[in-house]
Amino acid sequence: MTxxxxxxxxxxxxxxxxxxxxxxRMRDESPVYYSPDYDFYALTRHADVAAAFKDHExxxxxxxxxxxxxxxxxxxxxxxxxxxxxxxxxxxxxQMRSLVNKVFTPRAIQSLTHMVTEQIELHLPEDTDxxxxxxxxxxxxxxxxxxxxxxxxxxxxxxxxxxIDRSLHRAPGQIDMDEDGIQAGIEIGMWCYDLVQQRRDxxxxxxxxxxxxxxxxxxxxxPRRLDDIEITGFAALLGGAGAETVTxxxxxxxxxxxxxxxxxxxxxxxxxxxxxxxxELLRYEAPxxxxxxxxxxxxxxHGVTIPAEKPVFLVGxxxxxxxxxxxxxxxxxxxxxxxxxxxxxFGYGIHSCLGAALARMESAVALNRLLDIMPRYEIDWDHxxxxxxxxxxxxxxxxxxxxx
Ligand code: HEM
Numbered sequence: 001m002t003x004x005x006x007x008x009x010x011x012x013x014x015x016x017x018x019x020x021x022x023x024x025r026m027r028d029e030s031p032v033y034y035s036p037d038y039d040f041y042a043l044t045r046h047a048d049v050a051a052a053f054k055d056h057e058x059x060x061x062x063x064x065x066x067x068x069x070x071x072x073x074x075x076x077x078x079x080x081x082x083x084x085x086x087x088x089x090x091x092x093x094x095q096m097r098s099l100v101n102k103v104f105t106p107r108a109i110q111s112l113t114h115m116v117t118e119q120i121e122l123h124l125p126e127d128t129d130x131x132x133x134x135x136x137x138x139x140x141x142x143x144x145x146x147x148x149x150x151x152x153x154x155x156x157x158x159x160x161x162x163x164i165d166r167s168l169h170r171a172p173g174q175i176d177m178d179e180d181g182i183q184a185g186i187e188i189g190m191w192c193y194d195l196v197q198q199r200r201d202x203x204x205x206x207x208x209x210x211x212x213x214x215x216x217x218x219x220x221x222x223p224r225r226l227d228d229i230e231i232t233g234f235a236a237l238l239g240g241a242g243a244e245t246v247t248x249x250x251x252x253x254x255x256x257x258x259x260x261x262x263x264x265x266x267x268x269x270x271x272x273x274x275x276x277x278x279x280e281l282l283r284y285e286a287p288x289x290x291x292x293x294x295x296x297x298x299x300x301x302h303g304v305t306i307p308a309e310k311p312v313f314l315v316g317x318x319x320x321x322x323x324x325x326x327x328x329x330x331x332x333x334x335x336x337x338x339x340x341x342x343x344x345x346f347g348y349g350i351h352s353c354l355g356a357a358l359a360r361m362e363s364a365v366a367l368n369r370l371l372d373i374m375p376r377y378e379i380d381w382d383h384x385x386x387x388x389x390x391x392x393x394x395x396x397x398x399x400x401x402x403x404x
Contacts, residue, residue, distance in 0.1 A: 006022070006025050006026065006029055006030055006033070007022075007035075007037075008022055008023075008026055008033055008035060008042055009035070009037070009038075010067065010289075010290065010313070010390075011170055011172060011173055011174060011175055011390075012172050012173070013172055013388075015289075015393075016172075016386050016387070016388040016389075016393070017386060018285075018386075018393070019289075019317075020318075020321055020330065023044055023315065023317065023318035023321060024321070026042065026044040026315075026318065027044045027045050027318060027322055027324075031043070031044060031045050031048060031301070031302045032048075032301050032302050032304035032306065034304070038067065038175070038311075039071075039310070039311070040067060040292070040310065040311040040312065040313060041295075041304075041306045041310055041311070041312045041313070042290075042312070042313035042315055043301070043312065043313065043314055043315065044315045044318035044319065044322075045318075045319065045322055045324060046319040046320070046322040046324060046325035046326075046341055046342075046344070047324065047325070048301060048302075048319075049314045049315060049316055049318070049319035049344060049348075050319065050342055050344060050348055052293065052312070052314050053291075053314055053316075053344070053347060053348035053349040053351070053352075054348065054349040055349075056089055056090065056349060056350055056351075057089075057296065058295060058296055058297060058299055059293035059294070059295060059296075059312055059314065060089050060293060060294050060295075060296050061086065061087055061088065061089060061093075061291075061293060061294075061351060062079050062087060062088065062089045062294070063079060063080070063087075063294040064080050064087055064292070064294075065086055065087065065291045065292050065293070065391075066292055066390055066391055067175055067292050067311055067313075067390075068175050068176045068177070068390070070292050070293075070294050070311040071175075071311060073294075074294060074309050074310075074311070081229070082229040082230055082232060082233030083230060083233065084233040084234060084236075084237045085097060085100070085234060085237065085354070086237060086351060090350065093350055093351070094350075095216045095217060096216070096234075097350070097354070099211065099214050099216065100207075100211070100234070100354065101354070103149070103207055103210075104354050104355060104356075104357060104358060105357065106357040109357040109358045109361055110361070112145075112149070112358070112361070113361060113365070115145070115148060116141075116145050116361060116362050116365055117365050119141045119144045119145050119148070120141050120362075120365050120366050120369055121369070122141075122144075123137060123140040123141040123144065124137065124369060124373065125137050125373075128373050128374075128402060129401065129402050129404075130399070130400070130401050130402070131399075131400055132397050132398060132399050132400070133250070133251060133254040133370075133395075133398040133399075133400050134247065134250075134251040134394075134395050134396060134397055134398050135396075135397060137250070137366075137370075138246070138247045138248075138249075138250035138251050138254075138366065139161065139247045140158070141362070141366070142242055142243050142244075142245075142246040142247055142362060143157045143158065143160055143161040143239070143242065143243035144157045145242065145358070145362060146238055146239060146241075146242025146243060147160065147239070147242075149206075149207060149238075149242075149358075150195075150206060150207050150208055150235060150238060150239070151199070151204055151205075151206020151207060151208055151209065152195050152208070152235075153195075156191070160188065160191070160239050160243060161243045162184075163184040163185075163187050163188045163191075164184070164188065164239060164240045164243050164244060165184075165244075165389075166180055166181055166183075166184035167181045167182075167184045167185045167188065167240075168181075168240075168244065168389040168390050168391070168392060169181060169387075169388065169389055170388055170389060170390050171388065172388065188236050188239065188240075189232060189236060192231075192232040192233075192235040192236045192239070193228060193229075193232045195208060195235060196208060196212070196228050196231045196232055196235070197228070199212055200212055200228075207238075208231065208235060211226055211231050211234060212225070212226070212231060213225075214226065238355075241353075241354075241355055242355060242358075244287070244389075244392055245287045245288060245355075245359060245392065246287075246359050246362050246363055246366070247394070248287035248387070248392055248393065248394025248395070249278070249281055249282065249285075249287050249359070249363050249394070250363060250366050250367070250370075251394050251395035251396075251398050252281060252285040252287070252393075252394050252395060253277070253281050253363075253367060253370075254370070254377075254379070254395075254398050254400060255379065255384070255395060255398055256281065256284065256285065256332055258377065258378065258379045259332075260332050263277070263332060263333070263334050264371075266334060266335070267334070267367070267371055268371055268375055271368060271371065273334055273335070274364045274367050274368055274371075275360065275364055276334050276335065276338070277334040277367060278360055278363045278364055278367065279338050279343060279345075280332065280333065280334045280336060280338075281363070282320075282343055282345030282346065283320045283326075283336075283338075283343045283345055284320070284321075284332050285317075285393065285394075286316055286317040286320055286344070286345040286393070287345075287392055287393060287394055288316065288317075288345070288347070288391055288392060288393075289315065289316065289317035289391065289392070289393045290313045290314060290315045290316060290317060290391060291313075291314050291316070291347060291351075291391070292311050292312065292313055292314070293311075293312045293314060294309065294310070294311060294312070295307065295308055295309065295310050295312050296308060296309075316344035316345065316347065316348075317393065319344045320343060320344055320345060322341075325340065325341035326340055326341055327340060346359075373402070374400060374402045376402070376403040377400050377401060377402050377403055378400070378401050378403060379398060379399065379400055379401075380399040380400075380401065383397060383399045384397055384398055384399065385397040
């Protein structure tokens with residue numbers, strides 16, 4: 001029997017190294033977990049996390065979606081600025097989402113397959129016998145894809161990725177950005193702002209130009225244009241979301257398939273299963289492990305009252321491993337029945353991932369190419385290293401040797 005104190009610390013090595021044992025205890029022993037150290041609550045059971053994602057009136061995004069920001073905004077009694085889509089509640093969220101939805105529909109994304117495939121080809125590792133599946137491959141192409149969609153100066157794409165990495169980095173025990181992270185955040189902001197100015201001067205057929213031209217209803221009910229700061233915020237969010245997550249999904253894929261070679265063999269035998277593999281990867285090792293909300297009222301669940309104005313972690317990474325929702329959830333199985341429960345890897349409800357169709361397509365193309373270039377491989381486990389980042393989980397290094 002486990003008697004140790006249950007502790008969930010999203011800024012600890014336990015979290016960075018895969019907190020699945022901790023999640024299991026939280027679901028069983030403390031489904032509404034309270035962290036006395038950080039003064040937040042966490043929901044980990046599938047039914048609770050899914051319901052909270054849907055209930056944006058009780059679990060608001062308006063104070064931000066990471067602990068550092070939600071705490072700071074609660075203390076200041078303010079909402080973050082710039083107002084990004086991910087920090088909006090309805091009705092603002094609905095308006096903003098309808099502006100950008102068109103660019104991300106499965107059909108619109110389908111038309112980008114050629115560009116995505118080209119970027120993946122261009123960023124295949126040079127040495128196909130030994131390479132780092134993250135640093136020499138999966139870190140490189142997603143940012144090239146998203147910067148091309150945005151219509152920005154692509155020569156700086158890799159620089160954008162380094163800025164974002166620095167702004168998300170957290171050492172154990174570190175909740176807020178350090179000086180280096182803040183500096184990187186400023187540089188991303190300035191770069192995006194500059195881009196908005198360029199497109200105002202000479203519009204093109206790209207996402208930023210469309211946002212500049214678009215109108216939304218203002219607080220006074222009259223149509224208005226988005227301002228520079230709003231568009232800058234959106235560009236920075238897309239850069240971050242587009243650059244980080246697929247990188248993590250593919251890095252985790254290489255690790256998980258090495259541990260489950262029979263699943264890799266299934267894909268080698270039948271490539272039509274690749275999209276199923278992407279869904280299972282999202283479920284099993286979600287690149288976005290949690291999203292934070294702020295409670296807007298006292299809410300009682302499982303006998304625990306979460307007071308109003310508290311940060312609440314919605315831990316999708318745990319919900320996706322909940323045996324109350326999934327059969328044998330700790331088994332990595334690309335053939336599993338995905339209709340059993342809602343996969344929360346892309347979130348759920350009004351904020352569910354805008355880039356889901358793009359992420360699925362990019363990941364499928366990338367996995368297919370890996371199947372071509374490394375049908376049999378082994379990992380240099382001693383030199384694998386995880387990222388330590390806010391919200392995001394995955395690998396920084398996954399050195400691979402291809403077996404001939
Ligand atoms: C495997 C890849 C990805 C994963 C796991 C992922 C995960 C998520 C999750 C969990 C959310 C919900 C956030 C919340 O509820 O607070 C989200 C939202 C979002 N994602 Fe993704 N994402 C991925 C790829 C992408 C890509 C490629 C893009 C960009 C093109 C993108 C853009 C966004 C945006 C803009 C939102 C905010 C939507 C809103 O607030 O309405 N994501 N994503």
